[in-house]
Each structure stands twice: as structure tokens, then as C-alpha cells.
Amino acid sequence: MLIPMLNAWGPESGFASISSFQVSLWGKYLTYAILAMSLNLLWGYTGLLCLCQSLFFALGGYMMGMYLMLMIGDRGAYKSTLPDFMVFLGYQELPIHWQPFYNFWFASAAVLWVPGLVALIFGFLAFRSRIKGVYFSILTQALTYAVCLLFFRNDFTFGGNNGFTDFKDILGVDLNAASTTRALYIASALLLLLTYLITSGLLASKFGKIQQAIRDSENRVLFSGYSTTSFKLVIFGLSAMIAGAAGALYVPQVGGINPSAMEATKSLEVVVWVAVGGRGTKWGPVIGAILVNLLKSYSTQAFPDYWLIIMGGLFVFVVLFMPDGIVGVYKQLKNRIAQKRSLQTATA
């Protein structure tokens, strides 16, 4: 439990010397880490390779974005109470489904229930017809693709191509103030911690045991009299809600969201973070998400032409030679320590 504390609070402790930009950058990485953890819950522990995790992330982001858009008020480029893109598209009044988003708490609730509901409906249809393994992955990818196309449309009332941007306030405080950035960072860290607690709590519970049994042999669980469909549905919904919450924290820290955040490749990136860090390990996804993103930021600047090749090569390497990710390598190298640690976490 010491490592997560250090990991989450490390950049925080050196805060005085770190600029707000750095703080929000690390805050962004933390939300990515939460996203990776939510996927790990599905893929690592339940064996469902979901390729629509970034969709849930973006949905959560959009819900929070709607609130933030309304908080701009009449300070937009068109000096209207409507969001700029609506004025631009000729809307006379706020669409009805936008109305409740003036309320922060409604928006926060929507951050959870909208992705959760999408996951439940889709999961119900998919799990009911016993779609599993690769087919589940492909269908989730297609879902992402379809919704992404929908969000790219201007008449879908979510800003089309440009999405949401130019946020000003959150809960009445300036979004760009250093204190807000810090608060958002702390919120992200807390959510990370909460996700960790949920994950480990689940794993220790009977529910988590069945969850892992589904991963290892779904049919045996089925024959033992458990409805795997319901278990998978619950975990899918939960994972979607966590991803949505991560997205809601991501949007104010990055200052905008657009449909490219839910492109199919974004979901694959999340999968890669988990794979690099270590699938089915508690901290692997966090390490993977942060390391891969650090490498991405570094190589996009240092070798703009080659970073895709570097990243691609890394994935091939990880899949071929590090099936358990970075955490797995550590285990291999220091087997005894790793064993001790896993014992500790299991008892914790």
C-alpha cells in the first residue's frame, strides 16, 4: 500500500516546484490510469477484452463537458447564454436534454449513469446471446465506431467535430486557477485510490472470485449454477461508470473534448497501457498508462515522424516477450519479493 501512496502523491509532494501545467498533465495521466484500471477490471479479471472503454470515458467527459459549457454563460464568442456552437448552428433555445445540466450534481450523476446505462444495454444484448471472446471485442469496437460517427455529426447537439472547449468555471471557481488545477489533481488521485479500493475489495469478495472464475472458464461457472450474464453485466456497468468518472475528471483538466476521444484507436491504446503495465495486476495498468503516455509525450516531441513506429514496436515487443507486462518482468526478476508482495496485498 506504500507504493500507491507514493505513486499518487509523489508529484504532489514536489508541487511547489512544479508548474500548474505539469500538475494538470499529471492529473491527465492519473485519469488515464483510472481508465486503464477500469479496463483491467474487465479484461484482466473477467476476461472481457472491451474495445469501447474510451467511449465510456468520452461519454463521462461529455456529460461533464455539458455542465462546463453551460457554465461559460454569456462569456462565449457570441455573447449568448447558449453555447457557442449552438449559436453558430442557429439554435434558438437550449435543447431539452441540456436543461438539467446547469446543475453540477445532475451532471455528476449523469457522468456515472449514462456510460453505465449504455454498458448495461449493450452488455445485456451481447452477453444474452453469449457473445464472448474476440467477438465481444469486435462488437464493442463497432459500437465505439458507430457512436463516434454519431458524435461527429453537428445536428447531434454535442458540438460535432469541435466538441466542447473554452471552459471558464467549475462550481463557480475559475477553471484555470492554480488552486482548481490542484483540486482536480487531488480529485483524480482520490478517484484512483477509490478505484484501487473497489478493485481490491471486489477481488477479495466472493463476487471477485466468480469474476475471475468466469475469466478462467466461463462454462464451468455456468454449470455450477451461476448466471455469468448477470455477473458480467454488473462488472461491465461498473467498469463503464469508473471510466465515465475518469473522463469527467479528464475534461476539465485538459480543457475540452471532441469526438476523436472516442475513436476506436483510443480504446486500443487503453488496452495497450494495460498490456504494457501488466494485465490482471492491481498496479500494472497504472504503471502502464503513465509510462506509455510519458513515452508518447517524449517521443512525439523528440521523434515526431517515428513515434508511431516506436509505439507500435513497443506493443509488438510487449505482447511477444512480456506477456505479463512490466509488472510481470519485475516478478520474473525478483521472484521472491514479488511473491511476498502479492501475499501482502492478498491479506491487506
Add this chain to the structure above:
Amino acid sequence: MISTHRLLSIRSLIRYAQLLFCGILLSTSASAVERSARLVLSELILSDKSNQTELIEEISNYGDLIIAEIYQAWRTGGVYTLASNEDTRLIHFNSQQEWTLLATGEVLSLSEAEIESLEKERASRAMRKAMKGIIDTLGLKAAESSVRIDSAIKMGRSQKPEFVEPLEARLEIEPSAEVQRAIREALAISLLANGDQAQVLGAVEELTVLKSIAARGFIEKILKGEEAASRGESAIAQASKKALRTIEEHIRMLEFFGSFFRGFSTGSVLLIVSFGLAITFGLMGIINMAHGEFVAIGGYTTFMVQNFFINTWGIGSSAFGWYFVVSLPLSFIVAGGIGLLLEKSVIRFLYRRPLESLLCTWGISMIMQQGFRLIFGAANVQVNNPTWLMGNLSFGGFNMSYTRLFIMLIALVVVIMTWFLLRKTNLGLHIRAVMQNRSMASSLGIPVARVNSMTFALGCGLAALGGAVLSQIGNVGPLMGQAYIVDSFMVVVIGSVGNLLGAGLSAMGIGLVDQLLQPSLGPVMGKITVFFVIILFLQWRPGGLFPTRSRSLDD
């Protein structure tokens, strides 16, 4: 045609093809004239009054659109005389900003001094008057029936009374039934404006029979005129209403068939691409996320072959048309080779680990995408259609482009070849054996490793074939395969994994539903609807169209 070719030099052939590419079809009249239109025209421009009438008479027999181009230049001062020691030559400053010899079309490189000495030729007023009629009706005499049809309809739509006479004259000698029909349509449209009451009524009835889409606006105008004059129940008004109903029904039918046709051709591309995927994914259990990049390899191979042909034989040469024929097998071979390499180096470690194969091949797809960007640039590259694939097959007012027809043909060939390969050859037998039970096949002495490599190469080759075909109707760029990859996966899932008949049917089905929904829902909503239809379909048949029957539980 042969006589013109003899006169044209290679460089003018390039221009010739460029003009063709712009959709302007050049050709000489089919009638028995020996001299090229350019030659006669240049004589006409240089002629004095004595033989002008004769030459105008002669030029009026030609249907070559170059006459219009040169006449336009002549009128606006783009034709010059270049006096040299030997004789006077006419120079035409053409639309490509080149100096060409008017009589042959040969591109000249003029020195500064020569350009200085050029003198403008201007058409006289009498000449302009005489030429105007010829130019306006030029298209009616073109060798291409499609040009004749277009020109007739255009003349009809102008409703100018002076066109009635040339149209009627042409109708008498016109050999093609289709063009005759167009001329009748044009005459009727023209009558709508110029005829008396009885003639208008006759014309409206004629247009009803012809189901003339071009006439719709004009008939609507007639109907409005009748209603404005409170003769809403007159014979003309009623006939017009009937005509409009018939025409609109006809348009709807054409649109429906158009969607149907486009659906089949989209389905064909999808079929070629997803057959490759059905083989790697369905038969081998490898989820090849780089499949789209193999599609792009096909597109880029076509691009390279095209450039090779242009550099070697020139864009206007008759050899250029063959580039596409060469590029089809070549893209198959190139992608197959790369696929083989990939299988040997990476993929063979991933059998029985489908989810890992997804990640790994996605990494490969990123590398390949960036590779394309580095080699060919991030922008799309230009792949020209060979001339023999341009144009349409017209059928009762309904156009089918040769490109799309050709794609369907290729898809059919792919289906037959794949079926033959899998069912009638040794390799096919091995592939099916390995697919059913890898370890059993291995213990029966089937070289599993080799079969795997060959199968993967085959799948990649088919993807590239799809890409080569796609280069004719879409863009060739680093991301060209991405648009098809999701659809292709859907095709494989719907058609039952590993079942090629299912893949074929579902490719056609998805292509059709997509295109049939598009007119009413738009492309994006159409795609989304298709996706939800697929999800619902899988509720009904979770295993796809033709689920594999197996006693094993965890398949």
C-alpha cells in the same frame, strides 16, 4: 481513329489522354472523311473568301469536339500565325498553356523570338456567324453516342427554336436507338416552349412515354402556367400531372436500382477485403488489425505500378491502360510476400492467443501506417482510372459505371478462386485440416507451420487485392484501410467465422442494406442503423448465418 493516331505525336497523346481525363472525348467523325478535323480547320482559318463556304460545309460534317476548343481560341485570340521561311503555320495556345501546331496538335517549343513574331488570327464576323451553328450542333455528330445524347438533351433544354431543324435532321440519320430516343426527348422539350396547344399536349404525352427526367422542370412550368391561368383541369394540365407522376415514379425506381447497384459494388469491395479477413481470422484465429494496412499496400502497389507505366510508356500510351491489369496480381503478390514475412517473424507466436494477436497486429498496423506516411507522404496519392474503365453502361436510363461492374467481376473471380483453392487443392485441404484441429493435423503429417504461413499470406494478398480495386473508386492514402476494417470484421462475425459463403453473403447484405438506407437516412445514420441491425441480428442468430456445429464447448 488510326489516321489521327498516325498524325499525333507521343506528347500530344499525353494531352489527348489529359483531355480524355477531363471528360472531353475527342474523336473524329465516323463518316468517310480522310482529313483530320484539325487540318480542315486550319485550312479554314487560313482560307480566303473563295473556298470558305466549301470548307465550312466540310467542317460541318465533323463531330470532333476539338473544333469547338479551337474555334473558341480563334474567337478569343488564341490562334496565331507563325511565318517562317518555308510556310505559314498556325499556332494554337491551348488550355494547358502549351504552344501546339494547330494542324496536328503537336506540342511545339517556341523560341522567344518566334513568340515575339506571332500574329493573332481573328475570326471575321461572317465566319463567326457561320461557325456558331456548327459549334452548337457539333456534339450531335460526335462519334461517342453518349456525347450525342448529352448534346441533344442540352439543345432540347435550351428550348431554342433554331435547334429544331438540326435535331430533326439528325434524327433521320441517327443509327443508335438510344440517341434517337434522346433526340425525340429533346424535340419534345423544345416543343413545350415553341409549339401550339395541340403540339404541347402531344409533347407532354411523348415525354410521359419517354419518362424524361430532363423534362420534369419544364412540365412543372407548363402545369404552373395552366394553373395560373385557372385552367387546372385542362387536357394539358391533366396530361402534365400524369407525366410528372410517371417521371417521379421513374426517378424513384432509378434511385432504388442505383442504390441496389452501389450496394452490390460496395458489397463486392467488402467481400474481397473481408474474405482475406475471414481467412486469417476465421480460419486461423488471428485477429489481424493490420488487415486495413494490407488493403493500403494494395492501393500503393497500384499507385507504384501506375507511376512505372507513366514513366515508361507515358500516360497517353495504349500500354498505360494495362497498368491496372498488372497491378492486380502484383499487389496480391507484394502483400502476400509481406504477409509471409510477418507470419514468420511475429504472427506464428500468437496462434491460440487471439486477444494478444489483436494487440500485436495493432502495433504492426501503427508501424505500417507511419511507414506509408514516411514513404508516400500523409496526403492521398492520385491513382487514375485506365480509360477502358471510364464511362457507363447505360440500361434504360440507368447508368452503371464500368469501374463498379469490373469490381463485381473481380469479386466473383475472388470467390471462385478461393472456393477452388480451399476445396479443390491440396493446400486447401491442409488449410481446412489445420483450421479444424491444429494438433491433429500436425500429427497426421501436415506441415502446419507452412500451411499457416501460406494461409496468412493468402489473407493478406486478398486484402491487397481489395485495396487495388478500391484505388479505382476511392482514395489511396495511409488510412484507406481503416474505413473498411470495422465493416469487414462485422462481415466475418455475421457470416459465421470461418465460413466463406457466409462472409460472401453478409458482405453483400451489409453493402446492400447500407446503400439502401443511405438515401433516406444519410451516410452516418445509415451506418449506425446497420450496426444496430447487426447487434439485433446476433440476438437472433448468435453464431452468425452459418454457425459451425461442433461438440467442443469452448470454441
